[in-house]
Amino acid sequence: MSIFDGLEQIVETDYPLAKCTWYGLGGAADYFVRPKTVEQLKQVVQRCNENEIPIYVLGAGSNLLISDDGLRAAVIKLEAEKFAQTQFDGEQLTAWAGAELAKLVLTCVKKGLSGIEALTGIPGSVGGAVKMNAGGNFGDIGAAVETVTLMDSQGNIFEKSKPELMFDYRCTNITAKFILNAQLKLTAADPEQIMRTVKEIWIYKKNNQPLNTKNSGCIFKNPRGVSAGALIDRAGLKGLQIGGAVVSEKHANFIIAQKNCRSRDVMRLTDAIKERVKEQFDIELELEIEIWN
Ligand SMILES: Cc1cc2nc3c(=O)[nH]c(=O)nc-3n(C[C@H](O)[C@H](O)[C@H](O)COP(=O)(O)OP(=O)(O)OC[C@H]3O[C@@H](n4cnc5c(N)ncnc54)[C@H](O)[C@@H]3O)c2cc1C
Known part of the structure:
Protein backbone atom coordinates (compact mmCIF):
# COMPACT_ATOMS: atom_id res chain seq x y z
CA MET A 1 0.00 0.00 0.00
CA SER A 2 1.40 3.41 -0.93
CA ILE A 3 1.56 6.29 1.55
CA PHE A 4 -1.35 8.23 0.11
CA ASP A 5 -3.44 5.27 -1.08
CA GLY A 6 -6.95 6.43 -1.91
CA LEU A 7 -5.88 10.09 -1.95
CA GLU A 8 -4.11 10.02 -5.34
CA GLN A 9 -6.54 12.61 -6.70
CA ILE A 10 -5.16 15.29 -4.41
CA VAL A 11 -1.50 14.27 -4.15
CA GLU A 12 1.21 14.95 -6.72
CA THR A 13 4.78 13.77 -6.40
CA ASP A 14 8.08 15.48 -7.21
CA TYR A 15 6.18 18.73 -7.64
CA PRO A 16 8.12 21.85 -8.71
CA LEU A 17 7.52 24.51 -6.08
CA ALA A 18 9.10 27.47 -7.88
CA LYS A 19 5.81 28.22 -9.61
CA CYS A 20 4.08 28.35 -6.22
CA THR A 21 6.17 31.24 -4.90
CA TRP A 22 6.42 34.92 -5.74
CA TYR A 23 10.17 34.53 -6.08
CA GLY A 24 9.69 31.79 -8.67
CA LEU A 25 12.59 29.94 -7.05
CA GLY A 26 13.12 26.60 -5.34
CA GLY A 27 13.20 22.89 -6.10
CA ALA A 28 10.53 20.21 -5.95
CA ALA A 29 8.50 18.80 -3.06
CA ASP A 30 8.32 15.05 -2.66
CA TYR A 31 4.56 15.46 -2.18
CA PHE A 32 2.28 18.34 -3.06
CA VAL A 33 -1.18 17.98 -1.59
CA ARG A 34 -4.33 19.97 -2.27
CA PRO A 35 -7.10 18.56 -0.08
CA LYS A 36 -10.65 19.32 -1.12
CA THR A 37 -12.28 18.89 2.29
CA VAL A 38 -11.36 19.20 5.95
CA GLU A 39 -11.81 15.42 6.26
CA GLN A 40 -9.26 14.85 3.47
CA LEU A 41 -6.87 17.25 5.17
CA LYS A 42 -7.17 15.19 8.36
CA GLN A 43 -6.44 11.99 6.44
CA VAL A 44 -3.37 13.53 4.80
CA VAL A 45 -2.07 14.70 8.18
CA GLN A 46 -2.61 11.23 9.62
CA ARG A 47 -0.74 9.54 6.73
CA CYS A 48 2.13 12.01 7.07
CA ASN A 49 2.34 11.30 10.80
CA GLU A 50 2.27 7.53 10.27
CA ASN A 51 5.07 7.79 7.72
CA GLU A 52 7.08 10.51 9.49
CA ILE A 53 6.77 12.91 6.58
CA PRO A 54 7.31 16.55 7.58
CA ILE A 55 4.49 18.92 6.64
CA TYR A 56 4.79 22.45 5.28
CA VAL A 57 1.69 24.62 4.87
CA LEU A 58 1.81 26.78 1.78
CA GLY A 59 -0.28 29.89 1.25
CA ALA A 60 0.31 32.01 -1.85
CA GLY A 61 4.09 31.74 -1.41
CA SER A 62 4.64 35.50 -1.17
CA ASN A 63 6.77 35.40 1.97
CA LEU A 64 8.84 32.33 1.19
CA LEU A 65 12.20 31.29 -0.13
CA ILE A 66 12.39 27.58 -0.89
CA SER A 67 15.70 25.74 -1.18
CA ASP A 68 16.99 24.91 -4.67
CA ASP A 69 17.17 21.29 -3.46
CA GLY A 70 13.44 21.21 -2.77
CA LEU A 71 11.81 19.57 0.22
CA ARG A 72 11.71 15.96 1.38
CA ALA A 73 8.27 16.66 2.76
CA ALA A 74 4.59 17.08 2.01
CA VAL A 75 3.65 20.62 1.07
CA ILE A 76 -0.04 21.17 1.71
CA LYS A 77 -1.92 23.97 0.02
CA LEU A 78 -5.46 24.89 1.13
CA GLU A 79 -6.70 26.33 -2.13
CA ALA A 80 -9.69 24.14 -3.02
CA GLU A 81 -13.13 25.76 -3.09
CA LYS A 82 -13.95 24.69 0.45
CA PHE A 83 -10.82 26.38 1.77
CA ALA A 84 -11.25 29.61 -0.19
CA GLN A 85 -14.76 30.52 0.95
CA THR A 86 -15.76 33.87 2.38
CA GLN A 87 -19.01 34.45 4.25
CA PHE A 88 -20.34 37.86 5.25
CA ASP A 89 -22.86 38.29 8.04
CA GLY A 90 -23.40 42.00 8.64
CA GLU A 91 -20.07 43.34 9.90
CA GLN A 92 -18.76 39.84 10.57
CA LEU A 93 -16.60 38.11 7.96
CA THR A 94 -15.50 34.49 7.99
CA ALA A 95 -12.64 34.06 5.54
CA TRP A 96 -11.11 30.65 4.89
CA ALA A 97 -7.36 30.31 4.67
CA GLY A 98 -7.15 29.93 0.90
CA ALA A 99 -9.11 33.09 0.11
CA GLU A 100 -7.05 35.64 -1.81
CA LEU A 101 -6.31 38.69 0.31
CA ALA A 102 -6.29 41.25 -2.51
CA LYS A 103 -9.72 40.15 -3.76
CA LEU A 104 -11.10 40.19 -0.24
CA VAL A 105 -9.92 43.76 0.34
CA LEU A 106 -11.81 44.87 -2.78
CA THR A 107 -14.93 42.90 -1.86
CA CYS A 108 -14.96 44.64 1.51
CA VAL A 109 -14.59 48.03 -0.17
CA LYS A 110 -17.58 47.27 -2.42
CA LYS A 111 -19.65 46.14 0.54
CA GLY A 112 -18.73 49.28 2.49
CA LEU A 113 -16.91 47.34 5.19
CA SER A 114 -13.81 48.89 6.69
CA GLY A 115 -11.09 47.00 8.57
CA ILE A 116 -8.75 45.35 6.09
CA GLU A 117 -8.10 48.14 3.57
CA ALA A 118 -4.72 48.65 5.27
CA LEU A 119 -3.69 45.39 3.59
CA THR A 120 -3.92 46.92 0.12
CA GLY A 121 -0.99 45.84 -2.04
CA ILE A 122 -0.05 42.90 0.17
CA PRO A 123 -0.19 39.68 -1.83
CA GLY A 124 -1.05 36.36 -0.28
CA SER A 125 -3.79 34.25 1.20
CA VAL A 126 -5.84 34.83 4.34
CA GLY A 127 -4.01 31.93 6.05
CA GLY A 128 -0.59 33.40 5.28
CA ALA A 129 -1.70 36.90 6.26
CA VAL A 130 -3.02 35.74 9.64
CA LYS A 131 0.06 33.61 10.32
CA MET A 132 2.38 36.54 9.49
CA ASN A 133 0.07 39.22 10.91
CA ALA A 134 0.55 40.92 7.57
CA GLY A 135 0.41 44.69 7.53
CA GLY A 136 2.53 47.78 7.65
CA ASN A 137 2.39 51.51 8.32
CA PHE A 138 -1.34 51.54 7.70
CA GLY A 139 -2.35 48.72 10.06
CA ASP A 140 -2.31 44.95 10.18
CA ILE A 141 -4.78 42.09 9.80
CA GLY A 142 -4.53 41.13 13.47
CA ALA A 143 -6.47 44.24 14.45
CA ALA A 144 -9.56 42.87 12.68
CA VAL A 145 -9.27 39.16 13.51
CA GLU A 146 -11.34 38.02 16.48
CA THR A 147 -11.26 34.23 16.24
CA VAL A 148 -9.37 31.64 14.22
CA THR A 149 -10.29 28.04 13.55
CA LEU A 150 -7.21 25.85 13.70
CA MET A 151 -6.17 22.25 13.12
CA ASP A 152 -3.21 20.86 15.01
CA SER A 153 -0.72 18.32 13.71
CA GLN A 154 -2.85 15.50 15.13
CA GLY A 155 -5.89 16.60 13.13
CA ASN A 156 -7.78 18.14 16.10
CA ILE A 157 -9.88 21.17 15.23
CA PHE A 158 -10.43 24.00 17.70
CA GLU A 159 -10.94 27.74 17.93
CA LYS A 160 -8.79 30.43 19.46
CA SER A 161 -10.18 33.90 20.19
CA LYS A 162 -8.90 37.18 21.53
CA PRO A 163 -7.66 37.92 24.14
CA GLU A 164 -6.05 34.45 24.16
CA LEU A 165 -5.27 34.99 20.48
CA MET A 166 -2.51 37.59 20.17
CA PHE A 167 -0.87 39.45 17.33
CA ASP A 168 2.38 41.34 17.31
CA TYR A 169 4.73 42.78 14.68
CA ARG A 170 4.69 40.18 11.85
CA CYS A 171 3.78 37.33 14.19
CA THR A 172 1.01 35.68 16.19
CA ASN A 173 0.86 33.20 19.05
CA ILE A 174 -0.81 30.61 16.79
CA THR A 175 1.21 27.42 17.08
CA ALA A 176 -1.26 24.97 15.49
CA LYS A 177 -0.13 23.64 12.12
CA PHE A 178 -3.13 24.84 10.10
CA ILE A 179 -5.19 27.98 10.14
CA LEU A 180 -8.47 26.87 8.58
CA ASN A 181 -10.33 30.16 8.74
CA ALA A 182 -10.48 33.50 10.48
CA GLN A 183 -13.42 35.52 11.74
CA LEU A 184 -12.96 39.23 11.29
CA LYS A 185 -14.88 42.13 12.79
CA LEU A 186 -15.35 44.89 10.24
CA THR A 187 -17.12 48.25 10.48
CA ALA A 188 -19.69 49.70 8.11
CA ALA A 189 -18.26 52.74 6.32
CA ASP A 190 -18.62 54.79 3.16
CA PRO A 191 -17.24 52.70 0.23
CA GLU A 192 -15.88 55.84 -1.44
CA GLN A 193 -13.94 56.79 1.66
CA ILE A 194 -12.49 53.26 1.96
CA MET A 195 -11.59 53.34 -1.75
CA ARG A 196 -9.75 56.63 -1.24
CA THR A 197 -7.63 54.94 1.44
CA VAL A 198 -6.98 51.99 -0.88
CA LYS A 199 -5.82 54.35 -3.62
CA GLU A 200 -3.57 56.32 -1.25
CA ILE A 201 -1.88 53.11 -0.12
CA TRP A 202 -1.45 51.95 -3.72
CA ILE A 203 0.21 55.21 -4.70
CA TYR A 204 2.51 54.98 -1.68
CA LYS A 205 3.50 51.39 -2.60
CA LYS A 206 3.97 52.22 -6.26
CA ASN A 207 6.33 55.03 -5.33
CA ASN A 208 8.27 53.07 -2.74
CA GLN A 209 8.42 49.43 -3.80
CA PRO A 210 9.93 47.67 -6.82
CA LEU A 211 6.62 46.48 -8.22
CA ASN A 212 6.76 44.25 -11.33
CA THR A 213 9.89 42.48 -10.12
CA LYS A 214 10.31 39.03 -8.61
CA ASN A 215 10.60 39.56 -4.89
CA SER A 216 9.14 38.46 -1.60
CA GLY A 217 8.37 41.80 0.00
CA CYS A 218 10.57 42.97 2.85
CA ILE A 219 13.40 40.54 3.53
CA PHE A 220 14.12 41.67 7.09
CA LYS A 221 11.93 42.79 9.97
CA ASN A 222 12.46 46.32 11.15
CA PRO A 223 14.54 46.25 14.32
CA ARG A 224 12.77 48.13 17.15
CA GLY A 225 12.43 51.78 16.19
CA VAL A 226 14.59 51.53 13.05
CA SER A 227 13.83 50.79 9.42
C1 LIG B 1 5.45 42.53 -3.44
C2 LIG B 1 5.24 42.08 -2.02
C3 LIG B 1 4.86 43.01 -1.07
C4 LIG B 1 4.65 42.62 0.25
N1 LIG B 1 4.27 43.56 1.17
C5 LIG B 1 4.01 43.19 2.44
C6 LIG B 1 3.58 44.15 3.40
O1 LIG B 1 3.43 45.34 3.11
N2 LIG B 1 3.34 43.71 4.66
C7 LIG B 1 3.48 42.40 5.02
O2 LIG B 1 3.22 42.05 6.17
N3 LIG B 1 3.90 41.47 4.13
C8 LIG B 1 4.17 41.82 2.85
N4 LIG B 1 4.60 40.88 1.95
C9 LIG B 1 4.83 39.50 2.40
C10 LIG B 1 3.63 38.56 2.21
O3 LIG B 1 2.79 39.03 1.18
C11 LIG B 1 2.81 38.39 3.48
O4 LIG B 1 3.61 37.89 4.52
C12 LIG B 1 1.63 37.43 3.25
O5 LIG B 1 0.74 37.54 4.32
C13 LIG B 1 2.05 35.98 3.11
O6 LIG B 1 0.91 35.24 2.72
P1 LIG B 1 1.03 33.95 1.82
O7 LIG B 1 -0.32 33.36 1.68
O8 LIG B 1 1.74 34.26 0.56
O9 LIG B 1 1.90 33.02 2.77
P2 LIG B 1 3.13 32.10 2.39
O10 LIG B 1 4.24 32.95 1.91
O11 LIG B 1 2.70 30.98 1.52
O12 LIG B 1 3.48 31.52 3.84
C14 LIG B 1 3.94 32.38 4.85
C15 LIG B 1 3.82 31.67 6.20
O13 LIG B 1 2.45 31.46 6.49
C16 LIG B 1 2.22 30.07 6.73
N5 LIG B 1 0.88 29.74 6.27
C17 LIG B 1 0.31 30.03 5.08
N6 LIG B 1 -0.96 29.59 5.06
C18 LIG B 1 -1.18 28.99 6.25
C19 LIG B 1 -2.29 28.31 6.83
N7 LIG B 1 -3.45 28.15 6.19
N8 LIG B 1 -2.14 27.81 8.06
C20 LIG B 1 -0.99 27.94 8.75
N9 LIG B 1 0.09 28.57 8.26
C21 LIG B 1 -0.01 29.08 7.02
C22 LIG B 1 3.30 29.35 5.95
O14 LIG B 1 3.52 28.05 6.47
C23 LIG B 1 4.46 30.28 6.20
O15 LIG B 1 4.94 30.05 7.50
C24 LIG B 1 4.83 41.26 0.63
C25 LIG B 1 5.22 40.32 -0.35
C26 LIG B 1 5.42 40.72 -1.65
C27 LIG B 1 5.81 39.69 -2.68
Missing part, protein backbone atom coordinates in the same frame (compact mmCIF):
# COMPACT_ATOMS: atom_id res chain seq x y z
CA ALA A 228 15.77 47.78 8.11
CA GLY A 229 15.66 49.35 4.64
CA ALA A 230 17.24 52.57 5.93
CA LEU A 231 20.05 50.61 7.62
CA ILE A 232 20.76 48.63 4.46
CA ASP A 233 20.71 51.83 2.43
CA ARG A 234 23.03 53.63 4.88
CA ALA A 235 25.41 50.66 4.70
CA GLY A 236 25.66 51.43 0.96
CA LEU A 237 24.20 48.09 -0.08
CA LYS A 238 21.63 49.18 -2.66
CA GLY A 239 22.49 47.46 -5.92
CA LEU A 240 24.68 44.82 -4.21
CA GLN A 241 24.42 41.65 -6.29
CA ILE A 242 25.25 38.00 -5.71
CA GLY A 243 24.52 35.70 -8.63
CA GLY A 244 21.07 36.65 -9.86
CA ALA A 245 19.97 38.27 -6.58
CA VAL A 246 20.24 42.04 -6.20
CA VAL A 247 19.33 44.58 -3.51
CA SER A 248 16.63 46.84 -4.95
CA GLU A 249 17.67 50.41 -5.77
CA LYS A 250 14.13 51.54 -4.97
CA HIS A 251 13.70 49.90 -1.57
CA ALA A 252 16.80 48.50 0.11
CA ASN A 253 14.82 45.92 2.11
CA PHE A 254 13.73 44.17 -1.09
CA ILE A 255 15.91 41.59 -2.82
CA ILE A 256 15.01 41.11 -6.45
CA ALA A 257 15.50 37.80 -8.24
CA GLN A 258 16.79 38.47 -11.73
CA LYS A 259 16.99 36.04 -14.61
CA ASN A 260 18.86 32.83 -13.67
CA CYS A 261 18.67 33.64 -9.97
CA ARG A 262 18.80 30.67 -7.61
CA SER A 263 17.51 30.50 -4.05
CA ARG A 264 21.07 30.14 -2.85
CA ASP A 265 21.92 33.54 -4.40
CA VAL A 266 19.18 35.19 -2.31
CA MET A 267 20.37 33.34 0.80
CA ARG A 268 23.98 34.40 0.27
CA LEU A 269 22.88 37.99 -0.31
CA THR A 270 20.79 38.05 2.89
CA ASP A 271 23.84 36.72 4.80
CA ALA A 272 26.06 39.40 3.27
CA ILE A 273 23.56 42.15 4.20
CA LYS A 274 23.25 40.87 7.77
CA GLU A 275 27.01 40.79 8.15
CA ARG A 276 27.52 44.32 6.82
CA VAL A 277 24.70 45.82 8.92
CA LYS A 278 26.04 44.07 12.03
CA GLU A 279 29.56 45.36 11.32
CA GLN A 280 28.45 48.91 10.68
CA PHE A 281 25.63 49.44 13.19
CA ASP A 282 25.99 46.52 15.61
CA ILE A 283 22.38 45.53 14.84
CA GLU A 284 21.29 41.96 14.11
CA LEU A 285 18.75 41.91 11.31
CA GLU A 286 16.09 39.22 11.61
CA LEU A 287 14.53 37.66 8.51
CA GLU A 288 10.91 38.50 7.76
CA ILE A 289 10.74 36.00 4.90
CA GLU A 290 10.67 32.34 5.77
CA ILE A 291 13.28 30.00 4.34
CA TRP A 292 12.22 26.41 3.75
CA ASN A 293 15.14 24.01 3.38
